[in-house]
Each structure stands twice: as structure tokens, then as C-alpha cells.
Amino acid sequence: MKKIHILPAHIANQIAAGEVVERPASIVKEFLENAIDAGAGRIKVHLEDGGKRLIRVIDDGCGMGRKDLELSVERHATSKIREESDLASIRTMGFRGEALPSIAAVSRLTITSRPEAALEGWRVRVVFGRNKAITAAGCPQGTAVEVEDLFLEIPARLRFLKRRGTELGHVARIIRIFAVSYPEIMFELSSDGRTVFRSRPGTEGVESMWPLAGDDLVRRMISVRGGGGELSVSGYISPPEEGRASSSGFYFFLNKRPVSNRLLWKALNEACRGIMRKGMHPVGALFLEMEPGLVDVNVHPAKQEVRFAQPDSVFRVIYHAVKKAMEHGGELSGQCLHRAGAGEREKTNVLYEQIQAGPGKGRCQDAGSVTLGQAVTEASPGTDLCPLPWETSLDDSRGHTDPGRRADIVRPMGDGEVQARPSGEEDLDPIGQLAGTYVLAQGSNGFVLVDQHAAHEGIIFKRLKREFLQKKNLNSQPLIFPEILERNPEDLAGIKEVSSILSQIGIEAEAFGDSEIAVRAVPEFIASAPGTKKIVTELIDRVLELRHRNASDLMHELLASIACHSAIMAGQKLGRQEMQALLKELSQEGVTRCPHGRRVSYYIGLDEIEKWFGRR
Ligand SMILES: Nc1ncnc2c1ncn2[C@@H]1O[C@H](COP(=O)(O)OP(=O)(O)OP(=O)(O)O)[C@@H](O)[C@H]1O
Ligand SMILES: [Mg+2]
Structure with missing residues (x-):
């Protein structure tokens, strides 16, 4: 590497400067960049207490001589750019000469380094931006950087550091990202004496x-x-x-x-x-x-x-x-797509049959081979509920709920005005399916188009919501053999944090070793559905991603996601009885919208039709 020098003010002022030291992971990122720029073939990261007590990064790169080492912790000191024009085509990871001094200002920073040609190494120490001291040190070629007591003198920032596992997760993520970008370099991460990650140099493609x-x-x-x-x-x-x-x-x-x-x-x-x-x-x-x-x-x-x-x-x-x-x-995904391929349809048919048959046990499951309609009507809609504080805003249609109302399948096509339902009590008679996606049915005063997926999703959502409100959680079914999901360390760290949310929706999951999660129970509702593993994976993803959302929104999302996965799909062929069951249930449950707020049906009145044909 070239010699380090202090950038003149006119160049330093053009550099996007600002605080980059937010947490251990941001420090590790800067150290990895420096090691990569130094041509390292091997980089080892060691953390104590998630990096809060100690971060140590060792590389076998080009190292620094005494003068460079002394300069390296000064502001705007860099070996990577020299001229103003260099800023226009940056080829190195670093270029600002900011990282080391910023880190030195908020911790006890020690850098020990030796370039290849030198007989001895040197060590520089800075304590919270003060008392810079340099001493000779015996060390191998390369550089070791240590950060101790991060933010110890800055309580306002110290407070924002998270638990050990969370900080470790962030660091692991950064290292994995660099390991993908630089597959030729050996990266290693250890935490409190345990190896957490080791890359596999030489992997290709x-x-x-x-x-x-x-x-x-x-x-x-x-x-x-x-x-x-x-x-x-x-x-x-x-x-x-x-x-x-x-x-x-x-x-x-x-x-x-x-x-x-x-x-x-x-x-x-x-x-x-x-x-x-x-x-x-x-x-x-x-x-x-x-x-x-x-x-x-x-x-x-x-x-x-x-x-x-x-x-x-x-x-x-x-x-x-x-x-x-x-x-x-790749193959197309069928769940919510209207372009589901043949294989996907086959899968969805199996799913529908399973849903029709009802899950294995519990309130609705006891009915054995109950129809879709029966399964829903047997659940008690009017039970006196005792909602948790955040459950009260759980509704099945984001503000469109009206539990006492029957299916609002009364909207004429075209202008969006809602008209009176032709006959609230009458049974609708299915005519057939349009595009394999919409159920067409007639009543005495007109006909109805029902989006089969949205309608079924809305019905299931309502059922799940009811179960949830009554019991404060969903029924869970233990798995004989736990499902093992491969996960990254930050997910593993997060899983403990969200385990109570997961168990509310029937998922029992825990970290399993260093890179896996064991799922020991799943929501009963999806236990027998094909692709349970995929559904559970998605639910865990959602919980991890949305865990900071307000609890009622989160639960809405999760129940909606289960409903979406369990519902019959667009593009799925339905028999007459299935259509009848769906229509009956839709009417009985009073579902007007899917959990995402989309309408599930449209009504076209005979009056309207007669107008089209000039009969009125
Ligand atoms: N691991 C290392 N091996 C060899 N030299 C290093 C190492 N780390 C830092 N240096 C030297 O110290 C200088 C200052 O490092 P620092 O990270 O503060 O700035 P930078 O990498 O030039 O720019 P940036 O602030 O964008 O990271 C670098 O330019 C480099 O010459
Ligand atoms: Mg740097």
C-alpha cells in the first residue's frame, strides 16, 4: 500500500463525512474494508460480549510501518487517495481517512502492525481520542486492531447497544456479506471463544x-x-x-x-x-x-x-x-398468482382437499370430514370475547368489518355504488367458474361474481381471528420430528426475542446449534397442509421482520398470511359442491373483504342487466 498522508482541507471537505460508528457491526465493517484494501488473504474477527467489551480483527495484509501507524489514527489520514481527481474514480473500499480516528474517539483503540519488510512491529494506542502512544511490538506480518470498552465514556450511545446475541448477529451478517463478495478470502468469526462462522475460500459460482x-x-x-x-x-x-x-x-x-x-x-x-x-x-x-x-x-x-x-x-x-x-x-409461484402452472394447480388441489376435510383435531377438526361451510359455521361467532389490549383492532378487513352483516355481495359492476342486496336469505346457485378464478352464481334478482381465493382467505381469516380472540393463541400441533431450518446468526439471535409471538400463532421454535432453528410445533391449521415447512419459514420471516410493529398490526399480518396460504387458490378448479360450500359460508360469515382489504364479490342486479338490454 502507498504511504499514508493527511488529506489537504480542500479534498477532505469534499468527502461525505459523518458518524459511522453506530455499533460493533459498523466497526467490524470498517476493519474488514481496511484489511481487504491491505490485500489480506485471511481475516479473523473475535468478539467478546457481542463486541461491547472487545472487538479484535486480525489480518495478514501488507501491514503498516511506524510512521504510517502513527498517522493512521489521525483525521483525513489515508493512503488511498491523494488528488482531488482520485475522488472521481475510487477503486478501494476506503478513501476518507475517517474510520480509525472516529473509532479511536469512542473506545480504547489499539493497532499492532508490521509490514512484510520490517523486522519489528509497532503498536499505537488511543484512549477515547486522547493519550496517543506508540511502542515497539513483536508481531507477525499484518495488522491486529482491537477496540475495547466501546462507548464506555458516552452513556447516551452505550444505551443503544443491544444484547450480546443481537450485536453478534449484526456482525455475523456483515462478515457473511463480505465473504460472498470476496470468496477468495478466508473470514472467521469467533465470539467469546466459540467459532461462529468460517468461510470456505475457493468456492466458486x-x-x-x-x-x-x-x-x-x-x-x-x-x-x-x-x-x-x-x-x-x-x-x-x-x-x-x-x-x-x-x-x-x-x-x-x-x-x-x-x-x-x-x-x-x-x-x-x-x-x-x-x-x-x-x-x-x-x-x-x-x-x-x-x-x-x-x-x-x-x-x-x-x-x-x-x-x-x-x-x-x-x-x-x-x-x-x-x-x-x-x-x-424458475417455476412460477402459484399461491396468489393467476398464472399458476399445471404442477402448481395439482398441489393447490391437494391443499384444497385437505382444507375441505378440515384439520386433524380441535373445534372444527372434530367434525372429521366436514365441509368447508360446516367447519366455519360450527365456530361460535358471537361468543363473549375478552380481547387483549392490542387485539381489539384486529379486524378482518382493515376497518370494513360488520360482523352482524351478511355477505355484502351487492355492488353493481361499473360505478362502485352499493345497492341493496336482492334477497338476504336466498341461496345462491353456482353457475360455474370464470377463468378458474371467479365463481359465478345466480340469485333470483341477479348474479354474483366471487373471487374464490380472496373469499376463502377472508373466511379463514375470520375463523382464525375468532380462535385467537377466544384463546389468546392459535392451536398448536407438535411435530414428531422437528423441522430444522437453516438460518443466519442474526435470525438465531432474534428467535428468542420473538418466541412468545411465535407461540401465540402456534409455532414453537428455538435456536438449534449455531446456524439452525428447530421448529417443534406448528399452527394446527396448517399442520397437514403440503408445504408446511415453507409456510412456517415465511411466518418466522414475517415475525422477525415485523416484530417492532404494533402488536395488533403484526397479528393481523400473521393471521392473514396463514389464511392466504390455506385458502383455495386462483386458477384452481372447483366442483359444484365446493362452490356451493364457499358461497354459503361467505354469506353466513358475512365476509366482504379479504384481510388485505380487497372486495371478495360483486353483484350485478337484474335491473342493471335489463337496462343494458334496453328492457327498462
Ligand atoms: N488493516 C490495515 N492494514 C494496513 N493498513 C491499514 C489497515 N487499516 C488501516 N490502514 C491504513 O490506515 C489508513 C487509515 O485507515 P482508515 O480506515 O481510517 O481510512 P481509509 O481506509 O483510508 O478511509 P475510510 O475512512 O473511508 O475507511 C488507511 O488509508 C490505510 O493506509
Ligand atoms: Mg478504512
């Missing part, structure tokens, strides 16, 4: 995605390739049916730097629209390569934001590359 996606998913990931103009993009993405409820499983890298940018997310989301189920996000990573002069990384102190010189073309390249990969490389 999709295999190198394992730190982010896990070994299991990696096998099914789709390759993404594209390019245009000055940009080339490559990467891997999960198949559409393997999405997550959270977007936190997807990463962008620009010239190997992990970055975040609205434009990139927009291109990804647009490309997945209509291919992935609504609200689901892919897992994966895209690696963008472009001439450094065409992108500005000097936008935000954390160096993660970027600004592109040609945003339109970046959008196009990503959009087309992802869309092509998803359309040609």
Missing part, C-alpha cells in the same frame, strides 16, 4: 452464495447474467416460489462493495412483479461491475449509498437480467 443463502437454497438458485453499456451484472436469485417475506435476504454489490440504492431495489422489484407472490422478496445477490468513474460512492459516510452517472441504463440492465432469469430459470 453459485456455491459461493452459501453464506447468505445457506447450502440448501444454493442448490436451487437461478443464475442471473446481463449487461449493457458500461455495466455488467451477474449473480444468483432464488426461484420465484422460494421467496421470503422480508427483503433482507437480497444484496447488491458494486465493484465488490456492498451497496444499497433505491434504483437497484426498484429494478429488482419491478422485475419480480407478477412472477413472485405479492409481498414476497427473492433471496440472492447481484454483482455489478462498472468503471469506477461512472459511479459516485462518496455520497454517504457509510460508503454504502451510490449515485450512478446513467441511472436509466443501470435500471434497464438489472430489470432485464432478473426478469429473464426468473422467467426462464
Whole structure:
């Protein structure tokens, strides 16, 4: 590496400066960047108490001599840029000369380093920005940086540090991200004496995605390739049916730097629209390569934001590359899609039969082979409920509930005005299905179009809600063999925090070893459905992602998600009896909207029809 020097004020002033030391993970990120810039082949991170007591990062990079070491903790001291023009094409991870002094100001920082050619090493110490001292030290080639007592003298910041497990999770995430971007480097993380993560240098292609996606998913990931103009993009993405409820499983890298940018997310989301189920996000990573002069990384102190010189073309390249990969490389997800493939329909039919038969036990399950209609009507809608404080706002249609009302299938097509129902009591007679998705039925005064998925989802949601309000949780069914889900350390840390929420919806889950979660019980309602593992995975994702939301919104989301998974699907063929059961139940339950607020039915009155044909 070149010699370190202090940037002149006119360059230093052009650098996006600001606080980057937020928590142990942000410190580890800076140290990893420095080690990578120093050409390290091996980087070891060790934490004590989640990094609150100690963070130690050791690399075998080029090291620093005495003079450089002394300068390195000064503000605007860097070896990575020199001229103003260097800012326009940054090729290193660091460039501001800010990280070490910022960290030195809020901790006890010790750096021990020796360059290859030197016979001895040196150690510099700074205590909360004061008392800089340098001494000779025997050490191998490379650099060891230690941060002790982070924020100890800054109680306002100390308070914001989370529990050991949470901080460890954040650090592990950063390391896994870099391990994917630099698969040739050996990364190791240990915490309080235990090894938490060790990368596998030498893995190539999709295999190198394992730190982010896990070994299991990696096998099914789709390759993404594209390019245009000055940009080339490559990467891997999960198949559409393997999405997550959270977007936190997807990463962008620009010239190997992990970055975040609205434009990139927009291109990804647009490309997945209509291919992935609504609200689901892919897992994966895209690696963008472009001439450094065409992108500005000097936008935000954390160096993660970027600004592109040609945003339109970046959008196009990503959009087309992802869309092509998803359309040609993967199967379609059927749950909420109207374009479900044949295989998917088969699956959904099985699911419907199981739902029709009712779950294995409990209030509705006792009925054995009850029909859909019976199962719902047997639940007691009017029981005196004792809601938890946050349950009171749980409604089945986001403010459209009216429990006493019968199905509001009275809205004429066209102007959206609600008319009086032709006959509240009459049974509707199914005529057939439109596009395999809408049930057409006639009454004496007109006909009704029912969105079969939305309607069934609304009915199930109401049932679940009732069960939940009565018992304060959903029935749970223990699994004979626990489902083991591969998870990253931050999820493992989070799982303890959310275990009471999970158990309210019938999921018993706990950390299992260093990288897995054992699910020991699942909501009874989905226990016998095909794809239980996938549904539970999605529910856990949702809980982890939304755990800070208010409790009633969270519970609404979770029950809605279970309902969505359990409901008959768009594109699924229904027999006459099934249609009858659905219509009856819809009417009896008074469901007008699905949990997402969409209407479930439209009524077209005979009056209206006669007007169309000039009979009135
Ligand atoms: N692990 C390391 N090995 C060798 N040199 C290092 C190491 N860490 C830091 N340095 C040297 O110390 C200098 C200051 O590091 P610091 O992280 O503060 O700034 P930077 O990396 O130049 O820019 P940024 O603030 O954007 O990270 C670096 O420019 C580099 O020369
Ligand atoms: Mg740096």
C-alpha cells in the first residue's frame, strides 16, 4: 500500500463525512474494508460480549510501518487517495481517512502492525481520542486492531447497544456479506471463544452464495447474467416460489462493495412483479461491475449509498437480467398468482382437499370430514370475547368489518355504488367458474361474481381471528420430528426475542446449534397442509421482520398470511359442491373483504342487466 498522508482541507471537505460508528457491526465493517484494501488473504474477527467489551480483527495484509501507524489514527489520514481527481474514480473500499480516528474517539483503540519488510512491529494506542502512544511490538506480518470498552465514556450511545446475541448477529451478517463478495478470502468469526462462522475460500459460482443463502437454497438458485453499456451484472436469485417475506435476504454489490440504492431495489422489484407472490422478496445477490468513474460512492459516510452517472441504463440492465432469469430459470409461484402452472394447480388441489376435510383435531377438526361451510359455521361467532389490549383492532378487513352483516355481495359492476342486496336469505346457485378464478352464481334478482381465493382467505381469516380472540393463541400441533431450518446468526439471535409471538400463532421454535432453528410445533391449521415447512419459514420471516410493529398490526399480518396460504387458490378448479360450500359460508360469515382489504364479490342486479338490454 502507498504511504499514508493527511488529506489537504480542500479534498477532505469534499468527502461525505459523518458518524459511522453506530455499533460493533459498523466497526467490524470498517476493519474488514481496511484489511481487504491491505490485500489480506485471511481475516479473523473475535468478539467478546457481542463486541461491547472487545472487538479484535486480525489480518495478514501488507501491514503498516511506524510512521504510517502513527498517522493512521489521525483525521483525513489515508493512503488511498491523494488528488482531488482520485475522488472521481475510487477503486478501494476506503478513501476518507475517517474510520480509525472516529473509532479511536469512542473506545480504547489499539493497532499492532508490521509490514512484510520490517523486522519489528509497532503498536499505537488511543484512549477515547486522547493519550496517543506508540511502542515497539513483536508481531507477525499484518495488522491486529482491537477496540475495547466501546462507548464506555458516552452513556447516551452505550444505551443503544443491544444484547450480546443481537450485536453478534449484526456482525455475523456483515462478515457473511463480505465473504460472498470476496470468496477468495478466508473470514472467521469467533465470539467469546466459540467459532461462529468460517468461510470456505475457493468456492466458486453459485456455491459461493452459501453464506447468505445457506447450502440448501444454493442448490436451487437461478443464475442471473446481463449487461449493457458500461455495466455488467451477474449473480444468483432464488426461484420465484422460494421467496421470503422480508427483503433482507437480497444484496447488491458494486465493484465488490456492498451497496444499497433505491434504483437497484426498484429494478429488482419491478422485475419480480407478477412472477413472485405479492409481498414476497427473492433471496440472492447481484454483482455489478462498472468503471469506477461512472459511479459516485462518496455520497454517504457509510460508503454504502451510490449515485450512478446513467441511472436509466443501470435500471434497464438489472430489470432485464432478473426478469429473464426468473422467467426462464424458475417455476412460477402459484399461491396468489393467476398464472399458476399445471404442477402448481395439482398441489393447490391437494391443499384444497385437505382444507375441505378440515384439520386433524380441535373445534372444527372434530367434525372429521366436514365441509368447508360446516367447519366455519360450527365456530361460535358471537361468543363473549375478552380481547387483549392490542387485539381489539384486529379486524378482518382493515376497518370494513360488520360482523352482524351478511355477505355484502351487492355492488353493481361499473360505478362502485352499493345497492341493496336482492334477497338476504336466498341461496345462491353456482353457475360455474370464470377463468378458474371467479365463481359465478345466480340469485333470483341477479348474479354474483366471487373471487374464490380472496373469499376463502377472508373466511379463514375470520375463523382464525375468532380462535385467537377466544384463546389468546392459535392451536398448536407438535411435530414428531422437528423441522430444522437453516438460518443466519442474526435470525438465531432474534428467535428468542420473538418466541412468545411465535407461540401465540402456534409455532414453537428455538435456536438449534449455531446456524439452525428447530421448529417443534406448528399452527394446527396448517399442520397437514403440503408445504408446511415453507409456510412456517415465511411466518418466522414475517415475525422477525415485523416484530417492532404494533402488536395488533403484526397479528393481523400473521393471521392473514396463514389464511392466504390455506385458502383455495386462483386458477384452481372447483366442483359444484365446493362452490356451493364457499358461497354459503361467505354469506353466513358475512365476509366482504379479504384481510388485505380487497372486495371478495360483486353483484350485478337484474335491473342493471335489463337496462343494458334496453328492457327498462
Ligand atoms: N488493516 C490495515 N492494514 C494496513 N493498513 C491499514 C489497515 N487499516 C488501516 N490502514 C491504513 O490506515 C489508513 C487509515 O485507515 P482508515 O480506515 O481510517 O481510512 P481509509 O481506509 O483510508 O478511509 P475510510 O475512512 O473511508 O475507511 C488507511 O488509508 C490505510 O493506509
Ligand atoms: Mg478504512
